[in-house]
Amino acid sequence: MRVLITGAAGFIGSHLVSALLARGQLSDASGKPQGISGLILADTAPIVRGAAGGNIPIRAETGDFCNPEFLRRLVGSGVDSVFHLASTLTIDAEENFARGLQVNVHGLMQLLEICRAQARPPRFVFSSSIASFGGPLPKTVDDTVAQTPQTSYGTHKAIVELLLNDYSRHGFIDARALRLPFVLIRPGAPTPAVSDRVAAIVREPLLGRDVVCPLAPETRIPVASARRVATAVLATHDLPAASFGHTRAMNLPSLTVSIGDMVEALQRFGQMRRLGRIAWEPDPDLQAVVDGWPSQFVSARASSNGIRADANFDEIIRAFVEDYLPAQ
Numbered sequence: 001m002r003v004l005i006t007g008a009a010g011f012i013g014s015h016l017v018s019a020l021l022a023r024g025q026l027s028d029a030s031g032k033p034q035g036i037s038g039l040i041l042a043d044t045a046p047i048v049r050g051a052a053g054g055n056i057p058i059r060a061e062t063g064d065f066c067n068p069e070f071l072r073r074l075v076g077s078g079v080d081s082v083f084h085l086a087s088t089l090t091i092d093a094e095e096n097f098a099r100g101l102q103v104n105v106h107g108l109m110q111l112l113e114i115c116r117a118q119a120r121p122p123r124f125v126f127s128s129s130i131a132s133f134g135g136p137l138p139k140t141v142d143d144t145v146a147q148t149p150q151t152s153y154g155t156h157k158a159i160v161e162l163l164l165n166d167y168s169r170h171g172f173i174d175a176r177a178l179r180l181p182f183v184l185i186r187p188g189a190p191t192p193a194v195s196d197r198v199a200a201i202v203r204e205p206l207l208g209r210d211v212v213c214p215l216a217p218e219t220r221i222p223v224a225s226a227r228r229v230a231t232a233v234l235a236t237h238d239l240p241a242a243s244f245g246h247t248r249a250m251n252l253p254s255l256t257v258s259i260g261d262m263v264e265a266l267q268r269f270g271q272m273r274r275l276g277r278i279a280w281e282p283d284p285d286l287q288a289v290v291d292g293w294p295s296q297f298v299s300a301r302a303s304s305n306g307i308r309a310d311a312n313f314d315e316i317i318r319a320f321v322e323d324y325l326p327a328q
Contacts, residue, residue: 001026002038004074006065006111007085009043011186012127012226012233016083017041019230021056026081027238029123029174034080042074043086065107068114075114081123081237082115084108089193090131090289093153104156112163116172125237126164126177128249130222132157134292141294143250143301150292161249168241168248177249178236181222181297183229185320194289201259202266202317205276206325214283215259219290222254222297224309225316227323232307239305251299253309255316265313269321 003026007013020026020039028034038057041047047060063070065086086103093100108126115122131154132147149155157179164175185199185206197214198221204211224232232252244250257265263278299307310316 001028001034001036001080002040002078003036003081003083004040004042004079005083005085006042006074007087007127008041008060009045009047010085012180012183012229013041013043013085015226015230016085016233019227019234021054023234024054024056026123026234028080029120031238031240040074040076040079065111066102068110071107071111071114075111075118078118078120079115079122080120081125082111083125083127083233083237084111085127087127087156088153090151090153091192091194093156094151097152100152100156104153105159108160109163112167112173116167121171121173123237124164124167124173124175125233126160126175127233128157128161128177128179129154130179130181130251130293130297132161132179133294137294140296140298141251142298143247145294151289161247164248174241175248176236176239176241176244178233178302179249179251179297180229181224181252181254181294183226184223184316186226187320187324194286197286198259198290201278202262203320205266205278206269206273206317206321207276208274209276210279211276212279212281213259213263214281214286215290216282216287217258217260217263217280219259219287220256220295221259221290222256222294223313223316224252224254225319227319228252228308228310232302235305235307236302243301243305245301250301251297253299253302253307254297255309255311255313256296257313262313265317268314269317273321273325 042061134150135148168175
C-alpha cells in the first residue's frame with residue numbers, strides 16, 4: 001500500500017508517522033491487512049521526526065498545499081490511503097480569512113479532485129476538530145449534536161466533513177473524519193494557537209520556565225495525548241465503511257479535565273523535576289473561545305469500535321516527558 005500523510009512534520013503528524021512505521025501495515029478496501037510499500041510524507045516544513053522507516057521506502061516532500069502541481073506530485077500514479085492533517089490553525093484562519101479558506105478548504109478540494117481521478121478510490125482520513133461545534137451546546141457533545149461553528153477554522157472543518165460525505169457517497173473516495181479535542185502537549189516554542197496556550201500551562205513548568213495561565217482553574221476541557229490520537233487515527237482508517245452510517249465523521253472520545261486538574265497533575269511530577277511557577281492572569285477573549293467549545297466529548301460509534309480516551313492527565317504528562325524531555 002502506498003500511503004500519503006500531509007502535515008507530517010507537525011505535532012500530530014510526527015506521532016502518526018512513528019505509529020505507522022511501527023505498525024507497518026493498514027487494512028485495505030476489503031479489510032485485509034496489507035504491508036506498506038511506500039510512505040509519502042508532506043509538509044510546508046522539512047520532515048524531521050520519523051525519517052527512518054526500516055524496510056518501508058519513505059519520500060519526503062516540502063511544498064504549498066494550495067499548489068495543485070505539488071499535490072499532483074504527492075499523489076503521483078496513485079495512493080491507497082491518505083491521512084490529511086495539513087491545515088492552518090484557529091488564530092491564523094481568523095486573522096487571514098482568505099489564506100485560511102485557501103488552505104483548509106480550496107487546497108483540500110484540489111486534493112480530493114486528484115484522488116477522484118484515480119483508477120481506485122483511496123481511503124481518506126481527515127483530522128477534523130472540536131472547533132466544528134460552537135454556540136449553545138449541551139454539557140456532553142456526541143456525534144449527533146448539530147455543528148454550528150463560531151470560528152472560520154471550525155467552519156472549514158465542517159465544510160470538509162460534508163464534502164467527504166458526498167465524495168464517499170459517490171464512491172470517489174472512502175473517507176472518514178475524526179474530530180479531535182485539545183491535543184496535548186506540543187513541544188517547542190510557545191505559539192498563539194489556542195491549544196498551545198493550554199499546553200503551555202503544563203509544558204513550560206516541565207521545562208523549568210515560568211508561565212502565565214490565562215484560563216480560570218474551573219475551566220473544563222476535553223483533551224487527548226498525541227499518542228492516543230495517532231492510535232485512534234489508524235484505528236479509524238481500518239474501520240469498515242459500514243461502521244459510520246449516514247456520516248463519515250465521529251468524535252474522538254476524550255478525557256475531560258479542568259485547568260486546576262492539569263495543574264494538580266503537573267505538581268505530582270514536581271517530585272522528579274524542578275518546575276517553573278504558574279501565575280494566573282485571566283484572558284477574557286481566550287476564555288470566551290474555550291467556553292464556546294464542548295467540555296465533554298464522546299462518541300458511541302468510536303467507543304463501540306474500541307477507540308478510547310486517555311485514562312488520566314498524568315498519562316498525558318508522562319507521554320510528553322518520555323517523548324521529549326531528557327531525564328534529570
